[in-house]
Amino acid sequence: NAGVTQTPKFRILKIGQSMTLQCTQDMNHNYMYWYRQDPGMGLKLIYYSVGAGITDKGEVPNGYNVSRSTTEDFPLRLELAAPSQTSVYFCASRRTGDSGNTIYFGEGSWLTVV
């Protein structure tokens, strides 16, 4: 019963480094999302995908890139990490019309940029 799986769970990056947060889901969901959560705030949408090969920007896309080569995987790439990208990142997914359009979240990835 894996659901949405994110790796790594914790990571410390130096300013200017790059990294990829991995996300995979085994529920055959067509929609996938990346959110970030800053301290004391709700989640904000970075990027989303409505299916393999299709991605689009959310509210806060700057400094990030995504790809969706398969239905299952939706990696988030951070280029030239900055302290402002210190946050908790959540991957999520849903299937159109399924369970009242409920979005299911991964367990989060804690990223610190120093």
Added chain:
Amino acid sequence: AQTVTQSQPEMSVQEAETVTLSCTYDTSESNYYLFWYKQPPSRQMILVIRQEAYKQQNATENRFSVNFQKAAKSFSLKISDSQLGDTAMYFCAFYRIGSQGNLIFGKGTKLSVKP
């Protein structure tokens, strides 16, 4: 643009008592969903309850129920018989049907259940 407001940054309740968390939202849409998510210290986002805007009946899930007032754009969460495990951040979220599933979140309410 839709907005979600949670006016109570922090609340506390005694174990076994009832507590209500407030949420208001602003939208011109008529078809949407509303959600309450729980985020314990582990930071995992856990769905608590869901309400479809076209349904007049308030959703319930065991000890959790909502008071959905569509005209007032209000969506409060009532937790009955509070348990220590209910201690968490609670986020209200809005989803407009047809918006590619983007959830709009409030800033959250930190609930502490005291023994």
